[in-house]
Amino acid sequence: MVRLARLIRFFGRPRWITTRLTRLHAAILRASKGHIKRSWAFALGQHVMSITTIGRRSGKPRSTVVAYFYDGDSIITTAANLGNTRDPAWALNLQANREVTIVVGGERRSMRARRAGGAERERLWARWEELQPPAKGVAAIAGREIPVFVLEARSEDGG
Numbered sequence: 001m002v003r004l005a006r007l008i009r010f011f012g013r014p015r016w017i018t019t020r021l022t023r024l025h026a027a028i029l030r031a032s033k034g035h036i037k038r039s040w041a042f043a044l045g046q047h048v049m050s051i052t053t054i055g056r057r058s059g060k061p062r063s064t065v066v067a068y069f070y071d072g073d074s075i076i077t078t079a080a081n082l083g084n085t086r087d088p089a090w091a092l093n094l095q096a097n098r099e100v101t102i103v104v105g106g107e108r109r110s111m112r113a114r115r116a117g118g119a120e121r122e123r124l125w126a127r128w129e130e131l132q133p134p135a136k137g138v139a140a141i142a143g144r145e146i147p148v149f150v151l152e153a154r155s156e157d158g159g
Contacts, residue, residue: 111152
């Protein structure tokens with residue numbers, strides 16, 4: 001698993017290429033209107049969604065594709081960044097602005113993100129590793145704690 005993660009990370013190094021590929025992947029996912037629900041190319045067959053954050057420096061919408069799973073009514077995703085030593089830009093954007101729009105199963109949803117911590121993070125990360133066995137190797141290569149994000153529906157009053 002570690003070798004696979006290193007190989008993926010090697011090909012992910014040219015950041016401009018991976019940025020454009022993930023944006024293209026997000027556009028394809030949105031255009032499919034829910035017909036594409038899994039990604040073998042980017043998420044080892046896991047469910048994927050398009051997530052749009054607001055760029056912390058540009059103020060422009062930025063979309064990418066991430067794997068996810070449900071935990072009750074919440075949607076869980078991680079910021080693995082293919083084992084890179086840095087968090088992905090979308091995760092940094094979430095630190096500046098927690099409001100996101102996702103497209104999952106063809107449905108657009110407004111969500112609010114928060115970073116899981118403590119026992120909650122450990123529980124969710126263990127579930128992530130069950131769903132994506134290479135996650136442990138990716139975390140080892142990254143040499144950092146992979147952020148786990150909980151996305152919760154925004155209420156109509158903005159709360």
